[in-house]
Amino acid sequence: MGPRLREDDAERMTSDPIRLTVNGTNHSIAAAPDTPLLYILRNDLELNGPKFGCGLGECGACTVIVDGVAARSCVLPLSACAGRSVTTLEGLGSRERPDPLQAAFVQHQAAQCGYCLNGMIMTAKALLLRNPHPSEQEIKQALRYNLCRCGTHVEILAAVMTAAGHHVARDHTAGGAADATH
Amino acid sequence: MRRTDAADPDMTTTPDAGSLSIIRSTPDDATGSGFDIYIAIDASGQVFAYNGHVDLGTGIRTALTQIVAEELDVALDRVTMVLGDTTKTPNQGPTIASETIQITAVPLRNAAAQARHYLLARAAEQLDQPADSLTIEDGLIRAQSNHSVSYAELVAGGIVRLELRDDVALKDVNSYKLVGRAIPRLEIPAMTTGEMIYVHDVRVPGMLHGRVVRPPYAGVDAGDFVGTSLIAVDERSVADIPGLIAVVHIGDFVGVVTDREENAIRAAAQLKLTWKPTPTLPDLKDIATALRANPSTPRTLRDTGDVDAALANAATPMSRTYVWPYHIHGSIGPSCSVADYTDGGLRVWTGSQNPHNLRADLAKLMALPEAQIDVIRLEAAGCYGRNGADDVSADAALLSRAVGRSVRVQLTREQEHAWDPKGTGQLMEVNGGLDASGHPAAYDFATRYPSNAAPTLALLLTGAVPPVAATLQMGDRTAIPPYDYPAMRVTVHDMAPIVRASWFRGVSALPNSFAHESYIDELATEAGVDPVEYRLRYLKDERAARLVRDVAERAKWEPRPTWTPKEADGDVVRGRGFAYAVYVHGTFPGKAAAWSAWVADVAVNKATGDVAVTHVTVGQDSGLVINPDGVRHQIHGNVIQSTSRALMEEVTFEPSAVASREWGGYPIITFPEVPKIDVVIVERQDQPPLGVGESASVPSAAAIANAIFDATGVRFRELPFTPDRIRAGLLAAEEKAKPASPLKKRRLLAGLATFCTAVVGLIVAASPWRPAIAPITPPDVATYSAATIARGAQLAALGDCAVCHTADGGIVNAGGRALETPFGTVIATNITPDVETGIGAWSFPAFERAMRQGIHRDGRHLYPAFPYNHFAKTSEADLQALYAYLMAQPPVRQTNPETKLPFPLNLRPLLAGWNLLFHSPAAFAADPAKSEVWNRGAYLVEGLGHCRACHTPRNALGAEKASLKLAGGIAEGWTAPPLTALSHAPIPWNEQELFTYLRSGISQFHGVAAGPMAPVVKELSALPDSDIRAMATYLASFNPNAPTHEAQQAMAARLETITSAKPLNASQQGARIYDGACAVCHEPGGPQWFGSRPSLALNSNLHGASPDNLARVIVEGITQPVNGDLGAMPGFAHSLNDQQLTELIRYLRTRFAPDKPAWDGIDTALKAARGTIK
Ligand code: FES
């Protein structure tokens, strides 16, 4: 009566290695195609930038950029990345040559524990790629689903605002402004 | 890898070169080293400083470095801070109570000063100058003669150990060069580039991956069932997991170890365990009742004046109850640890806040002497109290011991949420009131704080420690109010926890201050005095009073002796509230950390109940400020986190466990909700430094409650201030609340009985026996052209052959897949050309007979799970091509289990009767009145494509109802929606959308292909556009009034607009879960992500007659999308419980299909959906 395959079981173990580019380097990965990209990046490629936070796409800690767009690598199957170009935090810049956004995070001391930082930077970077000068509201909307438990929001916002070309006061009096109408 | 510290500062590695260390002898220390080092300077002039506390993400490492470098007069980069490494640092207890700078840094600072004095004295001798004439710059001591000697030179050649003194002279504050400056934190550059090594990033050669499986009593750690509830472990349930190394269980401790992390995750999810039922918890929805009922011992902290008499004589008696909910620490990174148990020793990399206590716990757990355990502390995700860091370290140790290799374990989000020792619910009751002249008459305060030190979980689960809840006296933090009440009694009811609970930022001081600071506001209102002025009347602490005045002034506080209704801006009213507190920590009476005061501004939407904290002016007197940026950032963090706690945080419970297991069920603050923050730092560089890690949290809840009162005139005494609570409170203030509506159950159809009766009647009517067709040797595939085989491949894709005939993880077309049908499980057969186990011996006539009549080569009837009634329509040429393709594939020898249906369905001859009734083997006949494209589409859809097999309702005998062709059916428990005008889709399909959907797996106006439709679309990718177009043309013809694309766009815009707001009548809990778990990808206009962001307002499933598909998608997720462009969706089976899912589904229906009736049968749909999860 027409029953069908359960999609999450398809092709496991029977498939060929999957090719993708990470931070400009080509890789061929032999792993189950439904493996979330996060584990490939962290364990196979030993990239520490993307972090596990929830595995449900809720917190943003695992964010990477796939073909220029932010992606939550904890819920993105490896198979969906075949032939694509992935950029992780490491691919943006290094301590010696930071991306301007990374430099802005340092400038504003935008970290407490820093665990959420990968997601904040990569999500903001994806925003800046499509809109180099977002407004404060646009930045907040873009980061609204990136969670930070330490409460570093003020400094993070200041860093992204700086990278977006806004002038931000040294003591971070900018930021905030919630309203009951949201 | 031995150490992840930047350098190994072990002084014993170069004993000959010389060193100076400041030590404290520890003759009784169990580990036998005999002393702790505080400061060591090596012969190169490098300084190593040791502190038993750790950096929890607060910047303590940088602040301590500043203190040491300042007292020693060296540059910052000469100092390496070593924190919380059990073999190297002194045991200074857990990093709690904001004590690091205030308390544990004191000996460090003394040690640095002592080293400087010593070196200065040595230099004076060497340079032959009086010590007070020398100057020091970055470790170089210079005489006025310009002769100089460096620390390195002074240290070289001898090992000097000095016993730490605490009477050394410290530097004059006015000469400070480093302390008091905003030195950038040392770790931040590495954090921004991924170069920072957190405990999550530790990799040891040969390391395996483990996951634990926790018992069903999630978040409960006391009671005789703890550690004794596991009945059975079914190791076969994970036999198919690749790379499985071990399943480990000791008592109720269960873990799995595999080679790869994703395999460990899968194994942990799949492992079948049998547990005893666990007892129900007290109802924690009603915290006040539960806490009053919890056994307790009263402890009177203060009793001054005649409280009872004062209460009896109060002119305005006021008794008030304040309730604090349970909170989760909510570290963004679930706890993680790596353990290496080899050669009888244990090394653990941990994010613990108390490495020394952890070492003692591990010694107990593993029965090892402490000296054989090395606990290495690395930076972790933010820690705000006792979270899962110690638990996971013990888990890793047990798993490593079981497999004899190093094992990394990370908790799941769900485990961290459910099992972290909660910030406990707390109950504060105040009896008091005003005397005739408006002064406070008395203050009789009682608080209940059911929390303890939360023993490390593995100790309890393995039975190493009995699961008896200890009582810890920590409810007394800031239990004494700061005001000079004439008669005062303060009682703490010490009690054991109800669920696993331990300290969380602000500990009991935060709830206690919520009560103190709300109550004094209530007194002020009652007395008709401005709340700030009223506080100052009774605040005798001068530093506190100055802070209160400074903060009020900075916020431009306008005195408001009486409350007046606020002018509304639409539905929004605004107000501001004040609160002050000092955080008292340590054993009663404790020590005060920094003083803090808040002015909170709120905007309250009276219609929706939404509260926004728009602005916070926060002031702090922290004594000497080591690093002003560090202090400001701590204040920001405290304000934001505590605002989040006050506004939205609350753990929910199932009857016997914690229910909040992810961020939808337990939302925290997001960027748009963060208030503007204005920080006032009161300069006190002449005073000792005070802890700043928690103080600014403490006034939060009261300031916000006071502001909500100011805005609305309604007093809220229970957290969190969620929209539903506020709305209910506002309504209740006017009138009484409303009843709830009951839910109806739905009946299930049972067609089996009818089927049996009918079949027995038919058995005589048809001729059930068919002859076998003789086996052949497989045909020579060389006789088929490549073009024919290629066409056959397309046809096989159209017919989804491989979808049914391939097992999970199995070889394509080799069969073995179990197909669930309403009548039982049918096992798909091997259709590779293997002679014995497949169809290699089938001639084309045998194949054709099977395809058209459902007869096996050997004459057996095939079950109509095989849709031969549709395949029969296929042309002979196409069947030839399909046959050629199948025969050209590599043969696979694979014997599959036989299909075993229950009697009488196991009698295959009965199917002859079924065929007689329901099957017409006629080939497809074109309709000359229709176009060629339409006819092509009809041929594909009705024939091999067998769309009707799923999309048409079936009768009790499992046959399609001819009169309801394509009117919607069921496939594997999913609703296959109607493809005709009966469609529930809010925007009707047209040909173009059908084409786009079949081609790409997504229609912007309907959603993505999921469930059984996903593999169908995947297979269709083999067909050319022209065939897909033909199918779309044919299907669209069932819907003659299809709208144009422009019309569809207009409808979409309208639907998205009318569903853009959260409806007031919708489930608030569902709304919160949607915001935390779904909105990230599904909220219209939300951020852009890789993959599709299906619009729920347009989604057919939300508008369907039953919630089946929605339930399935949420529970299972879409982990293998039709194609990579679509992205994927996680399943929430293990993260949300049925109650949460029900509320979520109700919310989604109300919000996104507002014109449709509420669904019945959500419970049945969820049950069915859960049944599909392994
Ligand atoms: S870990 Fe991927 S979104 Fe949370």
Ligand code: FES
């Ligand atoms: S800085 Fe710790 S979670 Fe954001």
